[in-house]
Amino acid sequence: MSCLPCFGKKKDGNADGGGDEQAQAGPMTPPPAMQAPAPSYASAAPAPVAAAAPAVTPTKPPGETDANSEDALRQAIEGKAFAFRELAAATDHFTPYNLVGEGGFFRVYKGQLEKEGQTVAIKQMDKHGFQGNMEFLTEVSKLSKLHHENLIDIIGYCADGDQRLLVYEHMDGGTLEDHLYDLPPEKKPMDWTTRMKVAYGAAQGLEYLHEKANPPVVYGDFKASNVLLDASFTPKLSDFGLQQLGQSGGGNMPMTSPMMGAFGCLAPEYDRGGQVSMKSDVYCFGVVLLQLISGRRTVDTSKPVQEQNVVTWAQPMFKDQKRYHELVDPLIKREYPAKALNQVVAMASMCLQEEDCVRPMMGDVVMTLGFLIALPPDPPAPAPEPAPEPAPRKDDGSRHSGSSSSSSDDDDDHEEEDEEEEEEQS
Template identity: 50%
Template sequence: MSRCFGFRKKWKDIKLKLEDEVKDNRKPAIKNVHDALSSELTALASKFNVESRLGSNPPKDESKNPDKPPTYTYRELATATNNFREESFIGEGGFGLVYKGKLERTGQVVAVKKLNHSGLQGDPEFLVEVLMLTLLRHPNLVTLFGYCAEGNQRLLVYEYMSLGSLEDHLHDLRPDKEPLDWNTRMMIAAGAAKGLEFLHHQAEPPVIFRDLKSANILLGEGFHPKLSDFGLAKFGPSGDKSHVSTRVMGTQGYCAPEYATTGKLTSKSDIYSFGVVLLELLTGRKALDDNYGRDKQLVEWARPMLKDRTRITQLADPLLRGQFPESVFKKTVDVAILCLQEKANNRPCMQDVVTALNYLASRKYNPNKANTAEIKGIEDYSSSGTNTSTIGSPIGTKLLNIGVDREQAVAEARMWGETWREKRRKSANSSPESHDGLYT
């Protein structure tokens, strides 16, 4: 597997400096924001080929110097957004308001996030987000074009994602818009998974997103998904550490149970959140909805149907109007079950999730040929008597134990099955409990 960049020590130094500032309750001087970015990025540029990591979409006005994100004046961004007027407003994130704008110097349409002065994202977090999005480039991560750190103003300039967020299309759909069809939902799920896989397995050191939710999955042309809003992202554990201890942050309804109760953060915390997003795509329900009273938590509401295989299709979003392949739907639910395991070690890694979703997304649904997407040769849990309350690795042993017409998919499935069987064997040998399912 290729590594996107190899400067662990540099990132560690940056992280330690920022953590010290937070502990001391000191905000770095404005000058330090620019100095930190310039010095760290210049040092990295002299040692590594940054251009090879940035991909084919550098900021237009800084293409000759992609190492350093361009800076903008507050006046430039105010002009671009028509002075941040209501007609330019396109959304609200955890740390501020987002506006659509057009840069005078390039004519480029962008999204400008104006951070709240009283928000949770101070200079250390602002600096980390700028550094991460400058150095981490992937087709499924939103591109940062530049920033403004002028006086007490903090603004981030991103590529404009024309179709808004996944949350908009699932929960706040305008009357003149069509709901997402099955094939589009699966494409979005697979793409978002690839972005998370990149952060967990290709970034060095790994990055834990920490706030994965449908509102932070933005959609471009053709509903191409990209992860956005890295304000809460953390560097993963290094050396022999198994987790990162941190203040519990994120969004209610998406937080992994072990992180919410202990503050111990791992990549498996992100995977739980991804399982919630997958349930959102399948059901059309919000992760947390006070309108449903005792059933306000999506995972709790879904629990009875996830336990009973005969009720699985009752989970389906009514807006799908029954237009989905039943067998693929059930297998996608199984992926969600794996991601939502109570015990973090029983959750798959994102590489495995990507493998499954890539295959399932490839089974396109054709409403004119209802059986075209069905997966043949898979044992149905509902008819096999399998107790899904203790499923430990159904993807490896049953979900993708399939007779398909593509040798590559079969090979991937077998490899995945072997990996999961080995993991379960080790888990059984090291713990008196051989299973710790979703329903404990």
């Protein structure tokens, strides 16, 4: 396909060198009078004329076709087109106290839409990351068509001038990280059942992007901070597809910018070649699953060096089922089904395989987790039977009673001897 523009330019060059004169002379002179003695020239002449015809006789002013394409893209987007002033007013002109997060090439603000009265999350993209509206609108059109109960919905967008913004639904429950780390004393930690519910929902969201979306979507930056929760702990994934969105800016965005902040979550193949794929998403899901099990950060510099990376710390325990319980978050204590723990740890180990070809598909992960959350909890341990009175206590008592009886017998003997002695003396 890259040859066509070059070929067209050659023809334009030929036209500049004399093709225009022929084109102008064509209507003025009859065909027999055309100077085309060589057969090769005669066979080559029609091609430039046919190719140049659309360019020589445009019927629309320059740029009108692009404008029509842009309008078509805007109409294809399933969301509202916001004016920049609306979103600026919703965020108090993007003041820092409304800033709730940021990534490699965007910042996220909490906002209140004045007309709709709706609380939203507004993602302001780096305005230098796109050369024009077409790339941005193309990607937004794709993202707006992705709908799943475990994905954040795009409400609208803004493409005013050099401003690029996305408007999402707002989640009141915060991120998964907020419920795993640095909990205040009054906040109850997530129990095992809730953690598995979050893992199952997040896996369903990834499965939809990989296996049901058309075309499939590589997440590219899956991590705990991108798993948002509502009041009932239903997970929804955010920032999906932004890997492609960040790279559509004509080369202004570095390849690694969407992955900044994901240190410790990245698949080995990304470290080697900077490439992401569906199987690298599976690896990242394995990291998040391990965080749900252990309650550990991906990288914790407060730990000993060999335990700072959560995957490195867990690898020895993956190899010994008897040590699986050592992986469990101490905040859960022993309140988890042993059978479910074994299978969840085994699944996390499979997702975290070094070679991407042996990692499971997300559909397999969803099937396994769906089976585990349907398992009934382990039956409560039977009440302990009352312990019999220890034998030593009985021995001590008998020994004590025996010694007391023997001592009383000895006293009686002594009394009888004294009486006999008194009788003899008398």
